Amino acid sequence: MKFNLRDKTTLIIVITSLIALVTAGLFISRRVDIAFERFLEDQVRLFDRMQEADPNTLQPFPGIRRFVQIRQEAPHQQLEEQFVREVWRGLTLAGIVAVGMSFIIGMLFSSLITKPLVRLKKHIAKVKQHEYDDRLDMKGSDEIAELGHDFDELREELGRVEELRKDAVSDLAHEITTPLQSLLGIVEGIEEGIYDGKEKVEDMKTSIEQLRRMIDDLRLFSHARAKVRDVDLQAIPFLQFIQSTCAAVFFEAEKKGLTVGIAVSADATIRADADMLAHILTNLVKNAMQYTKQGSIIIEAHGKEVSEFSVRDTGSGINAKDLPYIFERFYRGDQSRSRETGGTGLGLSIVKEYIDQLGWQITVQSEAGVGSEFRIKTQ
Numbered sequence: 260m261k262f263n264l265r266d267k268t269t270l271i272i273v274i275t276s277l278i279a280l281v282t283a284g285l286f287i288s289r290r291v292d293i294a295f296e297r298f299l300e301d302q303v304r305l306f307d308r309m310q311e312a313d314p315n316t317l318q319p320f321p322g323i324r325r326f327v328q329i330r331q332e333a334p335h336q337q338l339e340e341q342f343v344r345e346v347w348r349g350l351t352l353a354g355i356v357a358v359g360m361s362f363i364i365g366m367l368f369s370s371l372i373t374k375p376l377v378r379l380k381k382h383i384a385k386v387k388q389h390e391y392d393d394r395l396d397m398k399g400s401d402e403i404a405e406l407g408h409d410f411d412e413l414r415e416e417l418g419r420v421e422e423l424r425k426d427a428v429s430d431l432a433h434e435i436t437t438p439l440q441s442l443l444g445i446v447e448g449i450e451e452g453i454y455d456g457k458e459k460v461e462d463m464k465t466s467i468e469q470l471r472r473m474i475d476d477l478r479l480f481s482h483a484r485a486k487v488r489d490v491d492l493q494a495i496p497f498l499q500f501i502q503s504t505c506a507a508v509f510f511e512a513e514k515k516g517l518t519v520g521i522a523v524s525a526d527a528t529i530r531a532d533a534d535m536l537a538h539i540l541t542n543l544v545k546n547a548m549q550y551t552k553q554g555s556i557i558i559e560a561h562g563k564e565v566s567e568f569s570v571r572d573t574g575s576g577i578n579a580k581d582l583p584y585i586f587e588r589f590y591r592g593d594q595s596r597s598r599e600t601g602g603t604g605l606g607l608s609i610v611k612e613y614i615d616q617l618g619w620q621i622t623v624q625s626e627a628g629v630g631s632e633f634r635i636k637t638q
Contacts, residue, residue: 271368375403379410391418420587435473438466476605479538490532490616497527497565501558504537505544512548518555529565529637535613540570542606543633547572554630571632577625585623586611 375397382395391414397407445463448454501521509519529536540558547556547570554573561567577585586607614621614635625631 372403375399375407379407382410382414386414386417389421391415391421435470438469441466476609479605479609490535492530492532494528494530495533495536497529497560497568498523498525500529500533500536501540505540505558508541508544508548512544512556515548516553517548517551520555520557522557522559523565523568524561524563526563527560527565528563529560529568531637532613532617535617539610539613539635542610543570546606547574547631550574550576551630566638567634567636569632569634571630573630576627576629576631577623578627582623582625586621 378395378397382393385393394414395407395411397404397411442463445454445459445466449459498521501523512519544556544558551572551574557569557571559569559571610633611621617637620636622634622636623631624634
């Protein structure tokens with residue numbers, strides 16, 4: 260039989276109450292005996308006063324004087340004193356037993372409650388030392404067990420984030436090193452007369468552009484996380500906004516041989532923060548372009564007042580195991596594919612930050628080898 264924390268607490272209260280009631284009962288029993296003696300004495304004194312005032316007064320309680328007299332005779336008085344002593348011994352013993360039982364029961368139940376908490380504290384200390392492999396595996400179904408299960412989930416998540424952080428440092432080092440090595444090789448070649456500086460200008464610009472993009476991503480993500488300004492909502496002509504904001508990205512996509520389409524009516528408007536919406540659109544289109552070798556990228560929305568829009572591609576898609584994590588910073592599922600496309604892994608994290616600040620929702624449908632669709636609900 261399983262008990263939750265409430266049941267255990269209730270049981271402790273009931274047992275403690277029973278012990279208290281038994282102890283109180285014994286105490287009350289003694290007090291009643293004393294009160295009865297006083298009552299008898301008061302009745303005798305009252306009877307005496309009434310007899311003095313009127314000898315013909317009937318006795319209110321027949322036989323009461325004889326009862327009191329018997330109680331006052333030596334043998335009966337000794338028996339009564341012995342009885343009182345036995346009662347007090349019983350009360351003392353009952354008190355000792357009650358205290359002992361309360362202590363034992365309290366220790367048992369407090370152990371049941373505090374033992375898992377002590378284990379949890381030890382595991383928290385391990386997590387502080389960045390040890391994420393040891394599971395708590397707390398048994399039971401009460402609130403403390405649920406807390407243990409939640410801690411295990413959090414520990415696993417922290418461990419995964421720690422691995423992500425280490426991978427991110429390695430990836431960033433790789434991404435930064437590649438263009439730097441390229442620049443260094445070109446400069447050394449020019450110094451040694453192997454290259455003509457003018458011939459390598461484009462290669463140098465390409466390497467510098469790669470570094471600039473990485474720095475921009477890091478700066479933009481830091482800016483989004485910091486929430487440095489308030490959201491400024493306004494009605495924006497959606498089609499014109501897409502065309503002007505994404506023109507450069509569309510140009511790159513077309514150079515790559517991709518078809519870009521905008522399925523949005525000319526009079527469609529969207530209520531959004533212009534700066535945030537620009538970052539959302541450009542990052543989604545860049546992400547689609549990176550993982551689409553051939554095919555198309557489509558931005559689609561319906562209605563005059565846009566409440567939902569999507570960015571769809573026919574690229575390599577996302578594996579099911581990677582879908583829950585694609586909005587986490589620095590996450591890149593297929594490492595070999597990531598090496599080909601480059602980048603910091605921050606693009607979708609930036610999108611998610613701005614989506615949350617706008618109070619919107621974003622969902623993803625994807626199939627490996629078929630393509631992906633990012634759908635944003637603005638209401």
